[in-house]
Amino acid sequence: MPEKFDVIVVGAGPSGTSCAYKCAKAGLKVLQIERGEYPGSKNVMGGVLYRKQMEAVIPEFWKDAPVERAIVEQRAWMLDKNSMVTTSVKNNDWEKEPCNNYTILRAKFDQWFANKAVEAGSLLINETVVLECIVEDGKVVGVRTDRPDGDVYADVVVLADGVNSLLAKKLGYHNELKPEEVALTVMEVLNLPKNVINDRFNVTDNQGVTIELFGDATKGNLGTAFIYTNKESLNLGVGTTLSSMIKAKMKPYELIEYVKNHPMVRPFIEGAESAEYLAHLIPEGGFYSMPKLYGNGVLLVGDAAQMVNGIHREGSNMAMASGTLAAETIIAAKEKGDYSEETLSSYKTAILDSFIGQDLKKYKDANHTFEEQPQYFKDYIPMINRAASSFLTVDGTSKRDKQKEAIKTFTKEKGTFTVVKDLYRAWKVMK
Amino acid sequence: MEGDEIKMEEKKNAQTIEEKQYLIRFKADTESHLHVLSHDVCIEKCPDKLCTIFCPAEVYKWEDIRMHVGYEGCHECGSCRIGCPHENIKWEYPKGGHGIVFRLG
Incomplete structure (x- = not known):
């Protein structure tokens, strides 16, 4: 008889490890499966780790974790070919503990984090691909791996297998992603x-x-x-x-x-x-791209559930928060001894009530609006550069005329009506 | 400091895709995890051979009548599976422990 666990977590990124850690801490029998040579070896991110959601998993993690620098300044550059208009917010309070967020290198951080879950009692197996979920009578009861005799069973399987989530697609929770x-x-x-x-x-x-x-x-x-x-x-x-x-x-x-x-x-x-x-x-699909988040014996977290806020480049925090909410759902299900779809549905409610659901809903139209209306990136950013540069070029023109010229940069090329319409549209999708 | 600047000049800035790929550790499997389902589809229906353009590792190279797939250098990102306009690429993960091994980012 193959071994049976309370929970199998597929993937050892931030979402999977948050879930594995929390479940192990609560005394559940956890197996975490990673396809890479070590956790982080397949994972990439720009590098911003948000303190708040990580702290909810491991308090004061920064004292021990391989973090790089505490971010004290966030700059945004609107670039043209040979100029830029920039904004910046710098606050040295963000360097005081607890810091706002940190830069990290994922291969180092993910190894450290997964090791914390192991210390908490989770069993980590690397170099193992999960080929599919084992489904019996409509219930996910385990996973089939690419190891010999590689079937493993559990009461609940957490899919933390990243953006491509082939497993969620095989279950029919997800259509193939579009470009x-x-x-x-x-x-x-x-x-x-x-x-x-x-x-x-x-x-x-x-x-x-x-x-x-x-x-x-x-x-x-x-x-x-x-x-x-x-x-x-x-x-x-x-x-x-x-x-x-x-x-x-x-x-x-x-x-x-x-x-x-x-x-x-x-x-x-x-x-x-x-x-x-x-x-x-x-x-980047946001709210409309989220798959079915739960089923009989299964939950989806992190990138596998498409939880990224592209506008604010937040993703790792949503991964950690969703992993934590999944763990709480599983711990409650264990107490009840019931891992049915109905019991696990509280996970979806928790996600939608949290900042994850709220933020993804807020920007639900942003991505495809900007995709269909390329003028914001293509036209307006160069125009802002031209207007600002011309305004600040001292050439003997009066400031009043400079002002008129700057406004004309927009209205002449686009027409006043179009500019107002574009501004309104941008406000609507971002508000 | 001037001395520092001179030392830094000697450092290698990877510019071409070959130089970039050379920075990465790969543990290649003996078989490919990527399969072009039909080379005829590439010939007949895909004049632009888009995968040869957008693949970030230049895994796909068109060779007169067939698509050469250099799976050994694949980043396992999934773009080719999603971006192929004819759904002509079968995409799986490499065997456990194989494929790309990121050391840093």
């Missing part, structure tokens, strides 16, 4: 000495900066580029919806070179040594 529902993102880790990073980003040893780049960073396509500071390296990446990548016939590795060589970016990375190149998909 406009995912962002193809590539990233390089660029080594630079600590003091050079400090000088170029105007920070001290433990302070970090995030920069999000819009406009010319994606050649006007729907997406962003980013530069995040680690202790002794930068994570520089760029991504657009896969549909934009296809439409514009862009090669991702050429696009990242375009960003690296952009006159506004280049001075920041001058002399850096490339340490790693990584590609990954980000689920």
Whole structure:
């Protein structure tokens, strides 16, 4: 008779490990299965870890975890070819514990985190692919792995298998993703000495900066580029919806070179040594792309449930929060001795009531609006650059005329009515 | 500091896809986890050979009459499965413990 667990968690990223950790802490018998050589070996993210949701899993984790820098400044750049208009919020309080958020390197962090779950009593098996869920009488009762005699059973299976979630698709919870529902993102880790990073980003040893780049960073396509500071390296990446990548016939590795060589970016990375190149998909479909979240004996968490807020580049926090809510649902189900679809349905309610459901609902129309209305990235960002640059170019024109000129930059090219309509539309999807 | 700058000049900035791929550790399986279902579909229905453009690792290369699949350098991102306009790519994960091994990001 094969071994039986209370819970099997498929995947050892932030969502799966949050769930495994919480369940193990509650005394449940947990098996976590990871397909990579070690947790994190298949995982990629820009690098922002949100303290609040991580702390809910492991209090004061920062004292022990491999975090890079505490983020004290968040910059946004609207890029044109040879200019930019920027905003920044810097707050040194974000460096005081408990910090707002941190940069991390996932291969290091995920190993540390999964090991915490192991210390809590969870059993971790690496280098094992789950091929499918075992379904008996309409109930998920375990998983079939690619190991010899690889069937394992449990009362509940948690699918934390990432953006592609082949397992959820096999269960019929999910249709195949469409190119406009995912962002193809590539990233390089660029080594630079600590003091050079400090000088170029105007920070001290433990302070970090995030920069999000819009406009010319994606050649006007729907997406962003980013530069995040680690202790002794930068994570520089760029991504657009896969549909934009296809439409514009862009090669991702050429696009990242375009960003690296952009006159506004280049001075920041001058002399850096490339340490790693990584590609990954980000689920960007939002609320409408969320699959069925629960079934008889099964729950979906994290990227597998498409829980990413693309507008605020939040994902790892939603992963951790969903893993935690899944664990709470499972612990309650264990007490009841009932893992039916009806009992597990409280997970969906909890998700929708939490910031995950609320935020994904808030921006539910944002992604496809910007996908269908490319003018925001393609036209308006260059226009803002032209208007601001012309306003600040001292050439003997009176300030009143400068003002008129700046406004005309928009109304002449687009017409007043179109500008007002576009502003209203943007407000509507972001409000 | 001037001395620092000179040392930094010697560091390697990976520019081409070949240089980028060279930075990564792969534990390649002996068989491919990616399969083009029909090369005829590529020939007859796909003049742009889109996968050869958007694949972030240049896994797909068109060779006159067939698609060459360099699965050994795959990042397992899933773009080709989703982005192939003819759903002509069968996509699985490599065997447990195989494929790409990220060390950092």
